[in-house]
Amino acid sequence: MRQFKYDRQREFLSRDAIHDEQAQLLAAHIEYCRAKSPYYAKMCADFPAATAANSFDILSSMPFTTKDDLAGNINRFVAAPECDIRDIAFSSGTTGAPLPIVYTENDLQRLAYNEQKAFIACGMTPHDKILLTCTMDRCFIAGLAYREGVRAVGASVIRNGLNSLESHAGIIATLKPSIIIGVPSFLKKLIKFLTAENIDPGCVKKLICIGEPVRSNDCQLSLLGSLLEKLWGASVYSTYASSETITSFCDCEAGCGGHLHHDLAILEIIDDNGSQCGPGETGEVVITPLQMEGMPLLRFKTGDISRYFDEKCACGRSTPRLGPIAGRKQQMMKINGTTVYPETVFSCLETLPGIMDYYIIAQSCDGHLTQAEVTVSISGDSALTVETISNRIAATARVRLPVAIKPHDQVCRKIFPGASRKPIRFFMVDGKEIAT
Numbered sequence: 456m457r458q459f460k461y462d463r464q465r466e467f468l469s470r471d472a473i474h475d476e477q478a479q480l481l482a483a484h485i486e487y488c489r490a491k492s493p494y495y496a497k498m499c500a501d502f503p504a505a506t507a508a509n510s511f512d513i514l515s516s517m518p519f520t521t522k523d524d525l526a527g528n529i530n531r532f533v534a535a536p537e538c539d540i541r542d543i544a545f546s547s548g549t550t551g552a553p554l555p556i557v558y559t560e561n562d563l564q565r566l567a568y569n570e571q572k573a574f575i576a577c578g579m580t581p582h583d584k585i586l587l588t589c590t591m592d593r594c595f596i597a598g599l600a601y602r603e604g605v606r607a608v609g610a611s612v613i614r615n616g617l618n619s620l621e622s623h624a625g626i627i628a629t630l631k632p633s634i635i636i637g638v639p640s641f642l643k644k645l646i647k648f649l650t651a652e653n654i655d656p657g658c659v660k661k662l663i664c665i666g667e668p669v670r671s672n673d674c675q676l677s678l679l680g681s682l683l684e685k686l687w688g689a690s691v692y693s694t695y696a697s698s699e700t701i702t703s704f705c706d707c708e709a710g711c712g713g714h715l716h717h718d719l720a721i722l723e724i725i726d727d728n729g730s731q732c733g734p735g736e737t738g739e740v741v742i743t744p745l746q747m748e749g750m751p752l753l754r755f756k757t758g759d760i761s762r763y764f765d766e767k768c769a770c771g772r773s774t775p776r777l778g779p780i781a782g783r784k785q786q787m788m789k790i791n792g793t794t795v796y797p798e799t800v801f802s803c804l805e806t807l808p809g810i811m812d813y814y815i816i817a818q819s820c821d822g823h824l825t826q827a828e829v830t831v832s833i834s835g836d837s838a839l840t841v842e843t844i845s846n847r848i849a850a851t852a853r854v855r856l857p858v859a860i861k862p863h864d865q866v867c868r869k870i871f872p873g874a875s876r877k878p879i880r881f882f883m884v885d886g887k888e889i890a891t
């Protein structure tokens with residue numbers, strides 16, 4: 456079994472040393488995939504044996520692995536015997552049906568090590584007390600990853616999960632956590648609740664934000680990120696990961712993009728033709744996670760759109776940094792020639808006082824999303840109008856979208872279908888009418 460041990464020196468290796476270590480780990484990973492994964496055994500059949508000298512060249516000539524490949528062949532990706540599987544989770548299912556992802560003991564240790572590196576980089580210490588506001592159950596891997604990462608740092612964790620605002624407020628008042636991990640829109644609701652209840656949030660020094668972007672394309676805090684920083688009086692960090700690759704990227708204390716952990720993954724950004732993008736160029740995030748056992752992957756297309764930066768970071772690390780996730784490739788809208796992702800509109804709405812909830816319905820034409828309507832609910836005392844909301848979206852997203860204001864219960868029924876606790880805020884329809 457492999458051992459993952461945090462080594463501060465490894466965090467600050469030179470680019471050459473990083474490349475050499477990655478080349479070796481990648482060669483071992485390719486050969487592991489060939490030997491243990493039925494899917495990759497077939498795919499790798501015509502490639503030469505991987506060594507540190509040729510592993511990057513082999514990787515760049517390999518086909519990509521997509522979520523559709525996984526969905527159609529999920530059992531053929533499993534590379535460990537059933538008796539070695541320790542945890543089975545589902546990928547988040549943001550596109551298509553949820554897929555079972557298996558993890559061995561090695562993978563769970565890797566998961567903890569990955570988050571340990573991320574959390575230490577953003578300043579977490581053994582003296583911290585971390586409130587988790589995301590779920591550890593329901594077959595999600597993220598909550599478990601954060602908990603194991605906090606444990607590895609040597610800090611303490613409070614697993615309050617998807618509990619009520621009242622419950623989280625009670626914990627903040629009594630246990631005084633120093634760091635909160637959660638979704639930005641929820642953290643905004645929570646600070647407003649604390650303010651209304653006269654509960655001092657002064658104990659909270661850092662917010663680690665998941666699931667929604669808090670930075671703009673230049674990696675500066677977005678309006679939502681700045682709002683959270685101001686309301687909480689705490690530093691805001693962003694982290695990004697995917698269940699399939701169990702690889703996370705997290706802001707360091709310099710706060711200018713999520714560092715790649717070079718011994719755990721290879722990062723590529725690719726354009727629509729599959730060619731590699733340069734630093735700062737926008738494309739799809741492709742990850743080859745290293746040192747994985749249960750379900751190893753090669754060139755996995757995440758479906759997420761971002762960019763990377765490779766100049767040396769102010770923190771001293773030389774690893775590339777992943778910018779904010781602009782959105783999902785499948786959700787890219789092209790409205791009157793302007794590209795816009797739902798996340799841009801959502802972030803804008805989150806900064807408008809009086810907006811309670813919202814969703815977008817986009818209309819597909821010839822395979823492209825060319826029209827969209829925004830529906831919101833507003834608080835009873837809000838002076839917001841359809842026009843003011845539309846103007847704000849136009850100022851942020853550079854497109855003018857029709858806006859409808861509807862009763863809050865009607866909006867909630869749309870975004871929380873069935874027993875879902877995770878809101879669905881983006882819908883795609885075919886045809887000419889936008890139906891709500």
Ligand SMILES: [Zn+2]
Binds near residue numbers: 709714770
């Ligand atoms: Zn840094």
